[in-house]
Amino acid sequence: MRLGLKGLFNQRNQGNGFVEEIDKQTLPKHIAIITDGNGRWAKKRGLPRTAGHAAGMRRVRETIRAANDLGIEVLTFYSFSTENWKRPKEEVDYLMKLPVEFLKTDLQELVDRNVKVQMLGEKRQTPNFTQEALTEFEDKTKHNTGMILNFAINYGSRDEILSMIQKIIDDVELGNISKSDISEQIVSERLLTKGLPDPDLVIRSSGEIRISNFLLWQIAYSEFWFTEALWPDFSKEMFFQAIKEYQRRSRRYGSL
Ligand code: V0D
Secondary structure, eight states, X not given: XXXXXXXXXXXXXXXXXXXGGXXXXXXXXXXXXXXXXXXXXXXXXXXXHHHHHHHHXXXXXHHHHHXXXXXXXXXXXXXXXXXXXXXXXXXXXXXXXXXXXHHHHHHHHHHHTTOEEEEESOGGGSOHHHHHHHHHHHHHHTTOOSOEEEXXXXXXXXXXXXXXXXXXHHHHHTTSSOGGGOOHHHHHTTSTTTTSOOOSEEEEOTTOOOOTTSSTTTTTTOEEEEOSSOGGGOOHHHHHHHHHHHHHHHHHHXXX
């Protein structure tokens, strides 16, 4: 059967946004989110794209709180891709200031919540002030033992895969491993997500039904949840809806 748009989005209209209906025993361990639609949200309102990113940051904060309150183990945001450098300079400059802003407003709360903040991607290519903010997040939360919060910044999955291949070749040439040792585990240990569980659930906002170079190896068995809502309109209730839909699919899968 061919699914129309209605069928693809908010699959089956299953569930509403009630957190009470979430089963705490079968939560997805790792949720990864592509926060798309900030620019379009702003444009619809006649605002500069940067206003959309500011609104998007508020939804990031709200989603972090909701995930942490629920007991999610790992939450990952795709904040800035290697392709985002092609955007207008003014917009890139603004995006690079967001971690600095976020540091001022949110670091203390993340510390209090025992959240461990990590980066996926090459932060060395970002401006110094951005790097400093990112490093401060990592340093001030590195001993925390609660939820792991990843920001993929200057991240691209194919780049990550290329580096992994180079690392494996180095190890083979150095005699640390032989060709026949190369396994899924050997690969996973050489990706930026080393030590993290693969995403159980991937959420993408803004009606785009693509993966766009995000965690290609890691999403082999992930469930996907798409919404037409633009990221600055993405509410806690939608987040809960995505988790309930994930749980509904897992139950069905379990009963087969
Ligand atoms: C823009 C929507 C938080 C996605 C949210 C540099 C696109 C707002 C951070 C952030 C961005 C990153 C690291 C960190 C603390 C906060 C962020 C970027 C974009 C790209 F340690 N929001 N946010 N970083 N946006």
